[in-house]
Amino acid sequence: MAETHDIVALTSGGPHSWIMINALRERFGDFPVILEQPECQKSFWKRRLKMLGPIKVASMQAARLPMKFTKLGSENVITDMIGAYRLFPKPIQGTRIIDVPSVNTKACRDVLADVAPKAVFVVSTRMIGRKTLNAVDAPFINYHSGINPAYRGMFGGYFALANGEPEHFGATVHLIDEGVDTGGILYQSKVDAHPSDTFHTYLWRIAAGSRDIVVQAMEDAVDGRLAPHTVNLPSRQWFAPTLGGYVWTGLSRGVW
Structure with a gap:
């Protein structure tokens, strides 16, 4: 790889990931996007089983059934958001995508070393190990759909509403360490959920209201003024x- 770039992105894809990456492209121009293959569901749930036990995991699996019913109408809500907020949830033509098996492979580390970015933007990847975090002398900055540290992990927006804490419906941009969303916080957004939102649209709503903090954090990183x-x-x-x-939660709070 001949040229270098100020930033590079690591992702496994998905609409809210491309929304953020495309917002960064508007600010920084073209840069490489390292796309890892998603973790297989069998491995994912096997790890959850070991961590949480069979009863809780079975209940999580069973929750997928009522979630299918609450998905009805969500496509219309998403379409409205795409138009109203000018969202770009897919790779834009000309995006330089480099496929790797995982962010934790030598292939990924070689690309990072070759590009030698000033900052690495991370969105929707598996946990990044020490070897990759040390592959380049640059901060790894993560976009997380939840308010840290109260809503680390998955589906932070949903759980904030489910807990009756709409003031914590938003996102965090933070430095990555070896923990789960435990790195130093750079910026946070507070977003208003709409009555039409459900579990299937919360990520979109938060992404629509959080692009500015992603751009600001990456500007800070490139300029050497992270705080x-x-x-x-x-x-x-x-x-x-x-x-x-x-x-x-759906019956008692209307949060589906």
Whole structure:
């Protein structure tokens, strides 16, 4: 790879990932996007089984059934957001995509070393190991759809609403360390959920209202003026909703 770039992105893809990457392209121009293959579902749930136990994992799996019913109408909500907020949820033509098996492979580390970016933007990847984090002398900066440290892990926006904390419906941009969303916080967004939103649209709503903090954090990184800080909230890692939790929250709070 002949040229170098100020930034490079690591992702496994997905609409909210491309929304953020395309917002960065508007600011920084073209840059390489390292695209890892998603982790297979069998390995994912095997790890969850070991971590959480069979009863909770079975309940998480069962929650998928009522979620199918709440998906009805979500495509219209998403279409409206794409138009209203000028979202670009797919790779733009000309995007330089470099496929790798995983962010934790030598192939990925070789690309990073070759590009030698000033900062690495990370969105929707598996946990990044020490070898990759040390592959280049640059900060790894993650976009997380949740308010850290209270809503680390998965589906932070949903759980904030499910817990009756709409003030914590938003996103965090933070430095990556070896923990789960535990790195120093750079910026956070607070976004308003709409009555039409459901589990299937929360990520879109948060992404639509959080592009500016991603751009600002990457500008700070490139200019060498990152200022990580801590937020005084209880720390908890969240996973997928359970069947009982999802149904009860929907009936009691109207959060589906």
